[in-house]
Amino acid sequence: MILAMEYREWYLACIALASLDVASHWFHTYVYVFIGADGHKDLSPSSNWLLRTYYTNRIFMGFCCTCVEVFYMTAHVLKSAPDTAPTFFYYIFRIAATGFVVKQIANVSQLIAAVKTLMEIDRVGM
Numbered sequence: 001m002i003l004a005m006e007y008r009e010w011y012l013a014c015i016a017l018a019s020l021d022v023a024s025h026w027f028h029t030y031v032y033v034f035i036g037a038d039g040h041k042d043l044s045p046s047s048n049w050l051l052r053t054y055y056t057n058r059i060f061m062g063f064c065c066t067c068v069e070v071f072y073m074t075a076h077v078l079k080s081a082p083d084t085a086p087t088f089f090y091y092i093f094r095i096a097a098t099g100f101v102v103k104q105i106a107n108v109s110q111l112i113a114a115v116k117t118l119m120e121i122d123r124v125g126m
Contacts, residue, residue: 003072006079017104024107027114034121048109050102064106067099 004014054061074093077085 003075003079006076020104020107020111024111024114027118028110031114031117031121035117048113050106050109051113054106064099064103067096068103071096071100 001014001018004011007014054064070092074089074096077089078093
């Protein structure tokens with residue numbers, strides 16, 4: 001939320017991304033508990049390929065999560081000290097943006113998949 005205050009022009013985007021992260025994971029976990037799965041990381045082969053990769057490949061998951069945090073930290077450094085931040089931070093920011101975007105796509109995919117599953121459960125009257 002610090003970034004939302006520092007980047008006033010991106011206030012809603014910062015709040016939306018934080019909300020997306022929490023909501024997508026909550027819905028995903030809720031669905032898997034509701035259907036009685038062994039865990040929320042137990043995806044079927046018909047699941048979204050990005051989510052399957054995200055939950056089965058710990059290196060990929062770690063890369064995405066680390067990039068999100070590094071993206072936020074470097075955005076803070078670049079805003080709080082734009083004239084004194086080493087050029088190194090600009091490069092790190094750009095590299096972290098890749099994993100940041102992938103993680104946001106995974107969050108959206110996760111939320112859509114969870115909502116579709118809940119709709120299907122409701123449709124069949126489980």
